Amino acid sequence: MTKIExxxxxxxxxxxxxxxxxxxxxxxxxxxxxTLLSTGLIxxxxxxxxxxxxxxxxxxxxxxxxxxxxxxxxxxxxxxWLCFPDLRQQSKIxxxxxxxxxxxxLAGAYRSLHPEITVIPPPxxxxxxxxxxxxxxxxxxxxxxxxxxxxxxxTTYPAAAGALSFLAASSIGLLVLKLVESNDSVLHLLxxxxxxxxxxxxxGAALGKKYLAW
Amino acid sequence: MAAAxxxxxxxxxxxxxxxxxxxxAYLGRKLPPKDRDDVVQDILLSIHKSRxxxxxTRLLMPWxxxxxxxxxxxxxxxxxxxxxxxxDDIEExxxxxxxxxxxxxxxxxxxxxxxxTLPPKQREILDLMYRQDKSVQEVAEQLKxxxxxxxxxxxxxxxxxRKRLQE
Numbered sequence: 001m002t003k004i005e006x007x008x009x010x011x012x013x014x015x016x017x018x019x020x021x022x023x024x025x026x027x028x029x030x031x032x033x034x035t036l037l038s039t040g041l042i043x044x045x046x047x048x049x050x051x052x053x054x055x056x057x058x059x060x061x062x063x064x065x066x067x068x069x070x071x072x073x074x075x076x077x078x079x080x081w082l083c084f085p086d087l088r089q090q091s092k093i094x095x096x097x098x099x100x101x102x103x104x105x106l107a108g109a110y111r112s113l114h115p116e117i118t119v120i121p122p123p124x125x126x127x128x129x130x131x132x133x134x135x136x137x138x139x140x141x142x143x144x145x146x147x148x149x150x151x152x153x154x155t156t157y158p159a160a161a162g163a164l165s166f167l168a169a170s171s172i173g174l175l176v177l178k179l180v181e182s183n184d185s186v187l188h189l190l191x192x193x194x195x196x197x198x199x200x201x202x203x204g205a206a207l208g209k210k211y212l213a214w
Numbered sequence: 215m216a217a218a219x220x221x222x223x224x225x226x227x228x229x230x231x232x233x234x235x236x237x238x239a240y241l242g243r244k245l246p247p248k249d250r251d252d253v254v255q256d257i258l259l260s261i262h263k264s265r266x267x268x269x270x271t272r273l274l275m276p277w278x279x280x281x282x283x284x285x286x287x288x289x290x291x292x293x294x295x296x297x298x299x300x301x302d303d304i305e306e307x308x309x310x311x312x313x314x315x316x317x318x319x320x321x322x323x324x325x326x327x328x329x330x331t332l333p334p335k336q337r338e339i340l341d342l343m344y345r346q347d348k349s350v351q352e353v354a355e356q357l358k359x360x361x362x363x364x365x366x367x368x369x370x371x372x373x374x375x376r377k378r379l380q381e
Binding site: 002003004007008009011012013015016017018019020021083084085086087088089153154156214 | 218219220221223226227230231234238251254255258259260262263264265266267269272273276277279280281283284
């Protein structure tokens with residue numbers, strides 16, 4: 001009997017009926033619903049920005065909010081599909097976030113070309129590190145929850161899965177700040193909102209490489 | 215595979231055998247023969263561990279190959295890692311162990327003293343590799359160990375050796 005045959009025999013002997021993994025759509029919807037509900041409660045508690053009703057009538061603001069929402073959904077979806085070794089043979093889903101990251105970036109570019117539609121508070125009312133802290137705080141629980149989901153499965157792209165988990169989670173912080181903070185300055189966004197997101201994604205990739213490998 | 219996941223052990227055995235045959239043929243083109251069986255076994259274990267993630271409504275082989283590629287990457291990573299350490303260690307070890315006869319007796323005494331403190335297996339491997347100048351394969355054959363086990367033991371032995379020599 002060869003070594004491979006021995007391995008097969010021992011695997012077959014010890015094989016119980018496994019509990020099949022949930023459908024990724026179910027995992028995704030669970031994560032998204034709980035996360036968005038808790039985020040909605042936090043936004044209500046934090047008091048939305050004063051000009052929210054006026055901003056909601058502005059197409060650029062709507063595009064930004066829509067892109068952010070779809071960014072959260074698509075990155076979470078990608079991360080959940082990455083739980084499965086073959087991505088359920090639907091690998092295109094992983095590239096979906098690129099679409100909404102691009103639309104958010106285009107809205108930002110439009111804003112920088114039209115300063116008249118951009119709300120910028122006086123310098124003494126501009127937050128800095130608080131915003132980065134807020135983005136990070138909002139990412140912790142959803143990010144680690146997604147990590148927990150990933151660990152129960154078998155990703156073959158641990159670094160990408162880790163990065164996408166934290167990107168999805170930090171996008172929530174970005175959405176909350178967009179609804180709460182009256183500051184649409186593109187520079188401010190880049191420095192204090194987007195940079196922490198990128199850093200968190202890098203941290204997620206490193207953690208994924210270490211803890212999601214199996 | 216559907217029957218195997220439903221608890222049919224015979225079906226599971228048939229699936230694993232069919233998969234191992236295909237993997238053997240596929241890996242035969244990519245790996246040296248001595249490592250092929252080890253990698254196939256690794257992949258079979260991974261398939262077993264992650265079988266709950268297989269979706270019955272989809273094709274089996276893309277799922278198997280995704281796992282196979284993942285394990286193959288691990289294999290190459292380990293190979294390159296070992297090769298890197300081995301090159302470093304062998305060069306350093308040669309410098310330390312093949313001391314010129316004209317050098318002081320103290321250095322040779324130090325080496326002998328430290329070698330004695332190593333665990334017997336590591337001491338034997340280091341002695342064969344660096345004093346008797348045998349290749350990893352020759353040492354593996356002589357000690358009836360796998361090549362990677364010899365490399366790992368030699369690397370660990372070297373690390374302990376270097377640490378103790380510096381003390």
